[in-house]
Amino acid sequence: MNTFTTHSARRSRRLRAGAFLLAAAALGWTAAAFADDHTEAKVVVSIDPASLDRAPGRSMPVSFSDVVKAVGPAVVQVNVTAESEGISEADLPPFLQDPRWRRFFGIPDNMEEQRRPPQQGTGSGVIVSSDGYILTNNHVVQNAAEIQVTLSDRREVSAEIVGTDPDSDLAVIKIDLEDLPAVVFADSDTVEVGDVVLAVGNPFGLGQTVTSGIVSALGRATMGLGYEDFIQTDAAINPGNSGGALVDAEGRLVGINTAILSRSGGFMGIGFAIPSNLARNIMQQLAAHGEVVRGFLGFYGEDLSRELAPSFDLDEDHRGVLVNQVTEDTPAHDAGLQAGDIITHIDGREMKTFRELRFAIADKRPGTDITLTIIRDGDEDEIEATVGSREDIDGSGGVGGGDDGLLNGVSVGDVDRESRRQYGIPSRIQGALVTAVEPDSAAAEVGLRQGDVILEINRQRVRNAEDAIELTEESTPSMRTLLRIYNNRIGFRYVIIDESDR
Missing domain, CATH: 2.30.42.10 (PDZ domain)
Structure with missing residues (x-):
């Protein structure tokens, strides 16, 4: 007797044994396809694309104090105040609708004028340009009524939100100052597991703190965001570190610290940072337009696994993306893409995973013509598609x-x-x-x-x-x-x- 076997169920659950993900943000309260710069850059940043010197004979530095002195002034504390809505009787649990229980718990009978106190939170941010643009996490500044930035020299200045992108958990804010110290961006595509990294931020509102570790893994997807491709590190990240800098041994920005995996709420050796390439490209779109526009085709897909490949007359080791469903009246449907097609390349670039393909499509400007290399019924073919704008599918x-x-x-x-x-x-x-x-x-x-x-x-x-x-x-x-x-x-x-x- 044959047995129906669900391939997707073999995937490990995201959280095990009570472990949970925490956005590494606020003291007191807390709350991703890849988007490229589709316009001329509005924020002038410094980029050093060179790879680290990993020569075997190179000795480990005794101290990273020079790196910290260079990076520290560009990392700020972000203090956020969020106004709360008023409390009415409708907000109370059912048993507190009874006036006798309200009196027992000291809750006034007249709820009309009652308001929750303002909520306060603390996170971190990274100055990315000398004219005051700061990169941080969306969850640090969401619902903010007021934002105060504390610089490394203890100056405090108000900040305005330029734009936010919940799908990547990134936000750009701006302060009205000039000649500020700014980070240098590294090419995060050159980061390797085992690289030494430093996390710089403001945990628990203590003030600027530096911790060290290594890159533990790449390409993590853990938070259920729309687009995520995290760098995992064991450099200590704690509440208040969200939006802070993850830098390499040369002091270049490789990531924006975002979250931790924890059973207790504190750091347990697993932290996550958004790669600097992703952060920089999202930042440029937010600075230019206040929002992120992602390319869209309109199909569901999954990685072509070793178990599935032979069913399509392919070797077990064949890599690609299996199309599960094409939505009608979308660019994918108009291009003739079909369920059961296997996408192997976009514009000649090999696609090994669905996440990689999803990022590559989102990286395209809507209206861009692309070439998809597919395998259909065992034969390789190419189809042309025009990228559209991302939209919700019913x-x-x-x-x-x-x-x-x-x-x-x-x-x-x-x-x-x-x-x-x-x-x-x-x-x-x-x-x-x-x-x-x-x-x-x-x-x-x-x-x-x-x-x-x-x-x-x-x-x-x-x-x-x-x-x-x-x-x-x-x-x-x-x-x-x-x-x-x-x-x-x-x-x-x-x-x-x-x-x-x-």
Whole structure:
């Protein structure tokens, strides 16, 4: 008997054993495709693109004091005050609607004039230009009514928000001063695991603090932002460090400190910084327009895994991006991209992962013509597409169960009106609804769930439960079966079922 196996369920959960992510920002309160500079740069910054000298014979410096003296004046403390809305009876929990309970807890009967006190927070920022532009995190300044920046020489000055980008958790603010010390940007694409880095910021509002460590990993995606490609470091990052500088051994900016992974709320050796190349390009767009414009094609995809590749007549080691679904009336649809296509290159640049491809598309100016190299039905081809502007895609709708039929430990049924309402599957989705999964089945082990909709089996369209049963009956225990599935939380994906070892 074949078993439905959900490839996506093999991915590790983002948080384990009670660990949680903290934006490394505020003392007292806290709250990413890659965007390039689509216009002429408004902020004049200093860039040193040279790689670090990693010659084997080079000795480790005894002190980084010269680096700190050069970088420290460009790192500031950002103090934010957020005005709070008034409290009304509607904000109280139900039991406090009773005046007797309000009196017991000392809450006045008349709530009309009650207001929450202003909230205060502290983060960090990095001066990136001599005329007062400062790069920090979006979560440091969001909802700010007032921003005060404290410079390294203890001067305090008001700042204005130039622009924010929640998708990358970056923001640009500006102070009205000239001849300020500014950081030098490194080319973060040259950073390597093992490089020495220093974190400079203002943890807990103590004042400027420097910690050291190494680059622990690259390309981390941990916070659920739209676009993220974090540098992981073990340099200590604590609340108040958000927006601060992560610099290399030569004092060049390689990242903007943003978050930590922690079970306790304090630093546990895992911190994350936004790469300086990403931060710089986002900054230029925010400075020029106050917002970030990202390229958009309009399809869902995933990494081509070793398990999926043979189903498309490719070697297990073949890299690329598998297209799961193309949204109608989008640039991808207009270009002729299809579900099941494998994208290997954009404008001749190899694409090994979906995240890499997503960043590359977002890096393009809307209206730009690009060439996608794809593999379709085993043949390589090229298609031309015109990048559009990113937009929201409606994924609402519903699914439900009908007549059951045993399918590899999975019961399926037809999709009807009630099931669509129950499971939230759009009316355009047609297929076989998964109505139950046996707990000890391979399908359950890898995450197939009630409410999933099977759209294709071995590249053959599934219109209803009967189609699914007929197509799976054609499989044998030695066969690998390819499924295309829809779930209203995850979207479209391909999965492999392999019953050969059962």
